[in-house]
Amino acid sequence: DIQLTQSPSFLSASVGDRVTMTCRASQGISLYLAWYQQKPGKAPKLLISAASTLQGGVPSRFSGSGSGTEFTLTISSLQPEDFASYYCQQLQSYPPTFGGGTKVEIK
């Protein structure tokens, strides 16, 4: 199975900050990566697919980049509603696997 390692596990930031988190794959997955946002007690929400394709309705302050084994999710200006956990998921091969998550907390 392809392993995904997210860093950092926890991130403390303020409203308006630029935030970046990383997802590393144990083998190359081209652009086959998705990002999800999850708030406490809620289901994950798809933000980005194909490493950088923003889903409809997702604010443009979210962006994804990377290919192969290293990927990045950036929030250009953190908003109060962005405090949540973020998970990457590889779409390259069966079984689909998730990273351990990055929790964005209020500083």
Added chain:
Amino acid sequence: QVQLVQSGTEVKESGASVKLSCKTSGYIFTTYSVHWVRQAPGQGLEWMGLISPSDGSRSNAQNLQGRVTLTRDLSSTTVYMELSSLRSEDTAMYFCARDFGNYIFDNWGQGTLVTVSS
């Protein structure tokens, strides 16, 4: 609009089985696979398995082999997940999710909390 609505909270004893439902609507049921993902308290997301409603074909995570049974009912456009021989580490929130293609989960159920008591 696309909706996946899951059944309610379950409390089970160790060794028992639980069967969860995921009622879908707003799209052609047989077009997209449905996956199950679980999340233990304070932990990350764990993929469990998938079912293709068109032909009923399914596949489960290796570590759950033999304990998970996925089924579907075409008439009610509902997918079911049964987990047997429950143990305390199965305590988790269980989600169903629609696979838009290439394992992209674009719509999710609200989750079902399963608590296993010993």
